[in-house]
Amino acid sequence: MQLIKSDINIDFLGKQKIGFVFSAILIIASIIGLIVHKGPNYGIDFSGGALIQVKFAQNISIAQVRDSLAGLDLKDLSVQDFGETDDHEFLIRTGSTETVGKGLAQSVSAAILQGAGVTPEIRRVEMVGPQVGDDLKKQALLAIFYSLLFITIYISGRFELKWILSGVTAGALMTAVYFLSVFNVSMPVLITGALVVSLVLFWRLRLKFAIGALIALIHDVFITVGIFSILNLDFSLPIIAALLTIIGYSLNDTIIVFDRIRENIKGESSKTALPGLFNKSINQTLSRTILTSVTTLIVLLALFFLGGDIIHNFAFAMIIGVLIGTYSSIFVASPVVLAAARKG
Amino acid sequence: MKPFTYTRILILGVLITAVVFLLPTFTNTWPHKKINLGLDLQGGMHLVLEVQNIKAVEAELERTVDDLKKELRKDSITHMGITRQEDNTILAQLPDKKAKNAFEKIVSKEFSNLKIAASSAGGDATSFQLRLPDDEKEMIQKMATEQALETIRNRIDEFGVSEPDIRIQGENRILIQLPGINDPDRAKDLIGKTAQLTFQLVNEDVSAEAALQGSLPVGSQILYENKTDPVTGNTAKIAHVIKKQVLLDGSLLVDARVEFDQFQQPQVGIEFNRKGAHIFDRITGQNIKKRLAIVLDNTVYSAPVIQDRIAGGKAVITGNFTMEEAKDLAIALRAGSLPAPVSIIEERTVGPTLGADSIRMGMISMLAGGALVLLFMAIYYKGAGLVANLALVMNIILIGGGLAAFQATLTLPGIAGIILTIGMAVDANVIIFERIREEIRWGKTPLAAVHAGFDKATLTILDANVTTLIAAIVLFQFGTGPVKGFAVTLGLGIVASLFTALVLSKSIFDYILQKKTASTLSI
Numbered sequence: 001m002q003l004i005k006s007d008i009n010i011d012f013l014g015k016q017k018i019g020f021v022f023s024a025i026l027i028i029a030s031i032i033g034l035i036v037h038k039g040p041n042y043g044i045d046f047s048g049g050a051l052i053q054v055k056f057a058q059n060i061s062i063a064q065v066r067d068s069l070a071g072l073d074l075k076d077l078s079v080q081d082f083g084e085t086d087d088h089e090f091l092i093r094t095g096s097t098e099t100v101g102k103g104l105a106q107s108v109s110a111a112i113l114q115g116a117g118v119t120p121e122i123r124r125v126e127m128v129g130p131q132v133g134d135d136l137k138k139q140a141l142l143a144i145f146y147s148l149l150f151i152t153i154y155i156s157g158r159f160e161l162k163w164i165l166s167g168v169t170a171g172a173l174m175t176a177v178y179f180l181s182v183f184n185v186s187m188p189v190l191i192t193g194a195l196v197v198s199l200v201l202f203w204r205l206r207l208k209f210a211i212g213a214l215i216a217l218i219h220d221v222f223i224t225v226g227i228f229s230i231l232n233l234d235f236s237l238p239i240i241a242a243l244l245t246i247i248g249y250s251l252n253d254t255i256i257v258f259d260r261i262r263e264n265i266k267g268e269s270s271k272t273a274l275p276g277l278f279n280k281s282i283n284q285t286l287s288r289t290i291l292t293s294v295t296t297l298i299v300l301l302a303l304f305f306l307g308g309d310i311i312h313n314f315a316f317a318m319i320i321g322v323l324i325g326t327y328s329s330i331f332v333a334s335p336v337v338l339a340a341a342r343k344g
Numbered sequence: 345m346k347p348f349t350y351t352r353i354l355i356l357g358v359l360i361t362a363v364v365f366l367l368p369t370f371t372n373t374w375p376h377k378k379i380n381l382g383l384d385l386q387g388g389m390h391l392v393l394e395v396q397n398i399k400a401v402e403a404e405l406e407r408t409v410d411d412l413k414k415e416l417r418k419d420s421i422t423h424m425g426i427t428r429q430e431d432n433t434i435l436a437q438l439p440d441k442k443a444k445n446a447f448e449k450i451v452s453k454e455f456s457n458l459k460i461a462a463s464s465a466g467g468d469a470t471s472f473q474l475r476l477p478d479d480e481k482e483m484i485q486k487m488a489t490e491q492a493l494e495t496i497r498n499r500i501d502e503f504g505v506s507e508p509d510i511r512i513q514g515e516n517r518i519l520i521q522l523p524g525i526n527d528p529d530r531a532k533d534l535i536g537k538t539a540q541l542t543f544q545l546v547n548e549d550v551s552a553e554a555a556l557q558g559s560l561p562v563g564s565q566i567l568y569e570n571k572t573d574p575v576t577g578n579t580a581k582i583a584h585v586i587k588k589q590v591l592l593d594g595s596l597l598v599d600a601r602v603e604f605d606q607f608q609q610p611q612v613g614i615e616f617n618r619k620g621a622h623i624f625d626r627i628t629g630q631n632i633k634k635r636l637a638i639v640l641d642n643t644v645y646s647a648p649v650i651q652d653r654i655a656g657g658k659a660v661i662t663g664n665f666t667m668e669e670a671k672d673l674a675i676a677l678r679a680g681s682l683p684a685p686v687s688i689i690e691e692r693t694v695g696p697t698l699g700a701d702s703i704r705m706g707m708i709s710m711l712a713g714g715a716l717v718l719l720f721m722a723i724y725y726k727g728a729g730l731v732a733n734l735a736l737v738m739n740i741i742l743i744g745g746g747l748a749a750f751q752a753t754l755t756l757p758g759i760a761g762i763i764l765t766i767g768m769a770v771d772a773n774v775i776i777f778e779r780i781r782e783e784i785r786w787g788k789t790p791l792a793a794v795h796a797g798f799d800k801a802t803l804t805i806l807d808a809n810v811t812t813l814i815a816a817i818v819l820f821q822f823g824t825g826p827v828k829g830f831a832v833t834l835g836l837g838i839v840a841s842l843f844t845a846l847v848l849s850k851s852i853f854d855y856i857l858q859k860k861t862a863s864t865l866s867i
Binding site: 001003006053103105106121122123124125126127128129131132136139140142143146147150151154155158237238240241244245247248249251252255256259263284285287288291292294295296297298299300301302303305306307308310311314315318 | 384392394528529532533688689690691692693694695697698701702705706708709710712713714716717720721723724725726756757760763764766767768770771774775778781782785800803804807808809810811812813814815816818819821822823824826827830831834
C-alpha cells in the first residue's frame with residue numbers, strides 16, 4: 001500500500017510564501033495570545049499554589065462546592081469539573097498554599113462537609129510553595145535551553161563536520177549564560193539572549209543546517225506555547241517534558257530531510273541547482289515523514305482520548321507539536337537552509 | 345546456512361535477559377526486581393520540607409548568651425545587658441574598664457568560637473558586638489538539617505511506612521516519599537511537629553490578664569493552653585505567664601508511651617534518663633506548691649501545682665488527646681525533637697484509587713494505540729510490516745526489562761513515554777522500508793535493495809534518534825519525579841528501537857532472503 005505516490009514531485013520551495021504566511025499567522029496569533037493572557041498561564045508547578053482533586057459519591061454541583069469553600073478565604077479559588085460528568089469529580093485550585101491551623105486538604109474536606117453535607121474523597125493534592133515554583137521554573141527553562149544548545153551543537157558538528165567550531169560556540173554561550181546568571185538576569189531574557197546570540201553566530205559562521213534546525217525548533221516551541229496560551233491551558237511540568245520531546249521529534253523529521261539533502265547535494269557545486277535538489281530531497285522523504293507522523297499521531301490520539309484527564313494536556317501539547325514539527329521540517333527548516341546556502 | 349550467527353545469539357540473549365528481568369513484576373520469580381511504580385501510580389505522598397535551620401543558629405546564640413551571663417555571674421562581674429540581636433550577633437554592654445577586661449578574658453578563654461566583630465566605647469562603658477564565624481554558622485545549619493533528617497526518619501520508621509525514601513535535597517530541604525500511605529494528614533502532622541518539650545515555671549507574680557495588658561515581667565512570656573470544655577466541646581485559649589527559663593527539656597527523655605487516666609482518656613507518659621530524673625527531682629523539690637508548666641512547641645499542655653518532690657523521673661502529658669494524637673505525640677517524643685522548625689514547601693499526594701485509575705487508563709491507551717499501529721503497519725507494509733511489528737513487541741519487552749533491571753520508576757508520564765515510543769519506534773523501520781522500496785523501484789533485486797536500504801538508512805536513523813536522546817537526557821537531568829519517569833522510558837525506548845530496527849529487523853530480513861531466492865519481497 002502507498003499513501004504517497006513514489007513519483008510525487010511537489011514544488012514545496014515554490015510554495016514557500018504560503019508557508020511563510022501560515023507561520024506568520026500562527027506566530028502573530030501566539031504573540032497576541034501571550035499578550036492578552038499576560039504571558040504563559042503557569043500552573044501551580046511554576047506559580048505556586050495548590051490543587052485538590054475531590055470525588056463525591058453523589059451528585060453535587062460546582063456552585064455547592066464553591067459556596068462551601070467561600071469561608072476558607074482561599075486566594076484565587078477556582079472549582080472545575082473534572083473527568084466524566086457522572087464521576088462527580090472536581091478540581092479545586094487556589095493560589096494559597098496553606099490555611100490557618102490545619103492542612104489545606106483537611107480544611108477543604110471539613111468545609112465541604114459543613115457546607116454541602118457530604119465528605120469528599122481526596123484523590124490528589126498538589127501543593128507547591130512559591131519558592132519551589134520559582135526553582136522549578138528556572139529548571140524548566142534551563143532544560144529547554146540546554147537541550148536546544150546540545151542539539152544545535154550536534155547538528156552543526158554532524159552535518160558540517162565543524163565539531164570544534166560548534167564546540168567553541170557552545171562553550172562561549174555557556175560561559176555567557178553563566179556570567180549573566182550571576183548577575184541575576186531573569187531567565188526568559190537570558191534564554192532569548194542566548195538564542196539570538198546563537199542564531200547570529202551560526203549565520204556568521206555559515207552553519208546553515210544548524211541555523212535551519214534552530215529556527216525550526218524555536219518556531220515549533222513558540223507556536224506550541226502560543227496555542228496553549230490562546231486556549232488558556234495550564235503550563236505544568238509534564239508540558240515542559242512535552243516541549244522537549246517536541247524539540248527532539250521535530251528535529252528528527254528535520255534531520256531526515258537534511259540527511260537526504262546532504263546526500264543529494266554531493267558533487268553539486270552550482271547554486272542554481274540547489275532549489276531543485278532541496279525539493280527532490282523533501283519529496284523523497286515525504287512518504288516517511290507523513291507515515292511516522294501518522295503512527296505517532298495514532299498513539300497520541302489514543303492517549304488523548306483514553307489516557308485520562310491528568311495526561312490530557314500533555315497529549316494535546318504533543319499532538320500540536322507533532323503537527324507543527326512535521327510542517328516546519330518541510331516549510332521552515334529547508335527554506336532557511338536554502339536561503340543560507342544561496343547566500344554563502 | 346548456520347542457524348546460529350553472532351547476531352542471532354545476541355538477539356536471543358538480549359530477549360531472554362529482558363524477559364527474565366520483566367517476569368518478576370508479574371510472577372515474583374528470580375531476580376525479584378519488580379518494576380517500581382511511582383507515587384502517582386501506586387498512591388502515596390511526596391513532601392519537600394524546608395528546615396528553618398537559621399532557627400538552630402538563633403537557639404545556639406541564645407544558649408551562648410545564657411552561658412555568658414552565667415560565667416559573668418560566677419566571677420561577679422556586672423554587665424548592662426547581653427542580648428541576641430536580630431542580625432544574629434550578640435550585643436554585650438559593660439559598665440567599666442574592669443568589667444571590660446574580665447569580659448574579654450572570659451570570651452577568649454571560654455568562648456573561643458565567638459569573634460569580637462566590633463567594640464565601641466562611650467565614657468567608661470564599652471559595648472561589644474560578638475558573632476559566630478560564618479563557617480561555624482554553616483556548620484550549625486548543616487548539622488540541623490542532618491539531625492532533622494535523622495529525627496524524621498526515626499519518626500517515619502516508628503509510624504510504619506514500607507519503603508520510605510527520605511533524603512536531603514540542596515542545602516536545607518528534605519525530600520520525603522511515602523508510598524501507599526493512607527492517612528496523609530496524620531503523617532504530615534507527625535513529620536512536621538517540632539516536638540520541643542520543655543518544663544518551665546509559671547510566673548505567679550502577675551495574672552495573665554495584667555500581663556496581656558502590658559505589664560509582662562522581664563524574663564517571662566505569654567503562652568496559651570487549648571482547653572476543651574468536656575460538656576460543650578468548645579475549645580478555648582487560656583493564657584499563661586510562663587518564665588522563659590527552661591528547667592528541663594525533652595532531650596533527656598528515654599521513653600514516651602500512651603497511657604490512660606482513670607477516665608480511660610489517653611495521655612502520654614514520659615520517662616527521663618538518670619540525669620533528667622535527677623534534675624526533675626531537684627526542680628520539683630525546690631518548687632513545691634508552685635505551678636510547673638509542661639510546654640510542647642510553645643503551647644502549654646498543663647500547668648499543675650507541684651504537690652511534692654517527684655523522684656524516679658516520670659511524668660505525664662495530658663491534653664484531651666485522641667488515641668491517634670497521643671500515639672503520634674509519643675512517637676515524636678521518642679524520636680526526639682527537631683533541631684529547628686520545618687515547613688512543608690511542596691506536597692504531592694495521590695490517593696490509591698486515583699493511582700489505580702491512572703494505571704488502568706494508561707494501559708488501555710497503550711493497548712489501543714499499540715493495536716492500531718500494529719494494524720496500520722501490517723496493512724501498509726504487508727510482510728515487512730509484520731517484521732516491524734515483531735520489532736515493536738520486542739521493543740516494549742526491552743523497555744519493561746530495562747525498567748526492572750535499572751530499578752527505574754514507572755510513572756504516569758512514563759507510561760505516556762512508552763506509548764509515544766510505540767508511535768515513534770516504528771519510525772526507524774519506516775525509514776528503512778521506504779528506502780528499500782526506493783531501491784526496488786530503481787530495479788535492484790530484493791536482496792540488494794534490503795542491503796542498500798539498511799546501509800543508507802542506518803546513519804540517518806542514528807542521527808535522528810540522537811537528538812531525541814539528547815532531549816531525554818536533559819529532561820532526566822532537570823526533571824523531578826513523574827517527569828523523570830518520562831525521560832527514562834523515552835530514553836529506553838529510543839535505545840531499544842535502535843536495537844530492534846538495526847539488529848533485529850535486519851536479522852529477520854537476512855533470514856527470509858537467505859531462505860528463499862525469490863524475486864519478490866513483501867513490502
